[in-house]
Amino acid sequence: MFNDDQLMRYSRQLLLADFDLDGQEALSRARVLLVGCGGLANPAALYLAGAGVGGLLLVDDDRVEVSNLHRQVAFRADQVGEHKALALAAQLRSLNPDVPVTPVVARVDAAWLDQQLPEVDLVLDCTDNFATRQAVNAACVRHRKPLVSGAAIRLEGQIAAFDLRQTDSPCYACLFGDGTEGDLLCSEAGILGPVVGTVGTLQALLAMHLLTGKPVDPQLHVFDGRALSWRQLAPRKDPHCPVCGDPVAGEDG
Numbered sequence: 001m002f003n004d005d006q007l008m009r010y011s012r013q014l015l016l017a018d019f020d021l022d023g024q025e026a027l028s029r030a031r032v033l034l035v036g037c038g039g040l041a042n043p044a045a046l047y048l049a050g051a052g053v054g055g056l057l058l059v060d061d062d063r064v065e066v067s068n069l070h071r072q073v074a075f076r077a078d079q080v081g082e083h084k085a086l087a088l089a090a091q092l093r094s095l096n097p098d099v100p101v102t103p104v105v106a107r108v109d110a111a112w113l114d115q116q117l118p119e120v121d122l123v124l125d126c127t128d129n130f131a132t133r134q135a136v137n138a139a140c141v142r143h144r145k146p147l148v149s150g151a152a153i154r155l156e157g158q159i160a161a162f163d164l165r166q167t168d169s170p171c172y173a174c175l176f177g178d179g180t181e182g183d184l185l186c187s188e189a190g191i192l193g194p195v196v197g198t199v200g201t202l203q204a205l206l207a208m209h210l211l212t213g214k215p216v217d218p219q220l221h222v223f224d225g226r227a228l229s230w231r232q233l234a235p236r237k238d239p240h241c242p243v244c245g246d247p248v249a250g251e252d253g
């Protein structure tokens, strides 16, 4: 299934008993959607393309700005002004031409997600606003797709994986509610590049675990970038969750 060049390219991960040829084959069959092409998606997409994922679908309607370059590590100064989805796709193709990359310049909504999700195996939420996060979560619940959610602001990062293929998995709204208020944007609050890079990198790692059949606990991991410490919260599925809850349980409540 893999040619000699590919066996050499992936040799250091094939060496891992925890990954090996089975993991490589599972990864090479998987198509991943990255919603947002900024500071989280940049490292996540680089690692997934480098690892030989089966395909990447990238969506963002923003353009690269000079103020993005300190944290959006895939972009180069001569890409300022380009659409992020196209600029990221170009870098991924130059890293690993074997991985098909489909960039889409669009603002994500429920209709777009309903059209695309049947064609993908996993979704990385790499956005910076609650409205899109909620739309992505609701679509992943509807289509039973695993979701790896990441966020970073100032010196704090958060990451959580929701394996929504399992009906007893909590979803993003079980944890954070289904509101869309309270956006805190990097353009206003500030962000250090390595903090958002840490979260995006771990989104790629969790995606690789989920796509190669490793169990992933539904935990919220919170990163303190000043103390270099992590704490974990274990979200429970909320039977009254407006997105994934049982409507009958909701009526009882």
Ligand SMILES: [Zn+2]
Binding pocket: 170, 171, 172, 173, 174, 175, 238, 241, 242, 243, 244, 245
């Ligand atoms: Zn829920």
